[in-house]
Amino acid sequence: MVVRVNGISVSLDGYAAGPDQSLENPLGVGGERLHDWLIATRMFHEMSGEDGGSEGVDDQFAAGLRTGIGATIMGRNMFGPIRGEWPDQDWTGWWGDNPPYHNDVFVLTHYAREPAVMDGGTTFYFVTDGVESALDLALEAAGDQDVLIAGGASVIRQYLRLGLIDQMHLAYAPILLGGGERIFDQPGDGADRYECVGFVPTDAAIHIRFARKSDR
């Protein structure tokens, strides 16, 4: 079992989201193009209840978002647009009654809230005592499966800095965004503790796998 990042799209100038994020542009201006490779896949079609979709390398990497994962961690900005105190229990994520996680999802937040039990095996737990605590809970919940650090970029950076991520798959999209939120932001983020262990291009993205150097 490993702690991994999977299917995070990055622009060629290093941004996992474009500038000026908002409710209308949750991935920032121009940022939705980051996911063109993913949206075209059979896996994404299936997740959306649609037929068809591409079945090649992009789809194999997309499938990693669902395979072998026993628990998930995400930031509250990935969970939803609400900031500050939770006004009520109504917001339960972007994904409807049956979110595509089907495992325990630990949402990092400064504001306590009761768990939200959803259909299909997903329960959102709200963790207020930090990223390491959330990882402990996720490892416990995952059993012998992997923990997915789902995002966003700021959450990934926090785990990178602590050296707690074992493997990363990033999909470099062939676009430049000119600004936004970086995965590798500051010297000291710990990127140099990881190395590229494989890269595979498709027409839509360049898939890159990283592993911690000490793990090889």
Place this chain on the structure above:
Amino acid sequence: MVVRVNGISVSLDGYAAGPDQSLENPLGVGGERLHDWLIATRMFHEMSGEDGGSEGVDDQFAAGLRTGIGATIMGRNMFGPIRGEWPDQDWTGWWGDNPPYHNDVFVLTHYAREPAVMDGGTTFYFVTDGVESALDLALEAAGDQDVLIAGGASVIRQYLRLGLIDQMHLAYAPILLGGGERIFDQPGDGADRYECVGFVPTDAAIHIRFARKSDR
């Protein structure tokens, strides 16, 4: 004729040079690995007076560093390790008596100096009145050929910000450096004025071509 960047190597976290640049580590700690793809090519072997070298895609991109270029621009830190006033005329670059440029090279500096006429058609001119002036001189010198913005990263950023670069070829090396000097540094660098017009991977690098959007 176009103004172009060619053969600039970038790490997957966006650095064209590693951290802690010094005379011993002109490309910063770990930065020499950025150029593994280039050093293996037949073009680089030829330039160094050696036989052999790879002849595939890497070599074709490397050849772009020598083909169709009528004038070159570089920063003084690319020209050499001396900072501040020139103590004398002795330093004439890293490349010996016959530098691999074979055209007029305009070196951006704050400190005036007489031109240095080298063997093989290379003359180094020292331009003290800014990047736009250097480009005017280079365009004049290039005739109907291209102007190469050779580097380093800071010089490329200055021309990018002014929108004066028509085409870029960057080679993404499959490494993470964790710090150093970025090509795409700040929002406002103008990266969003460019778009990817092609990408080709090899075993050693991912070659990406960019063009200004308005030129398409």
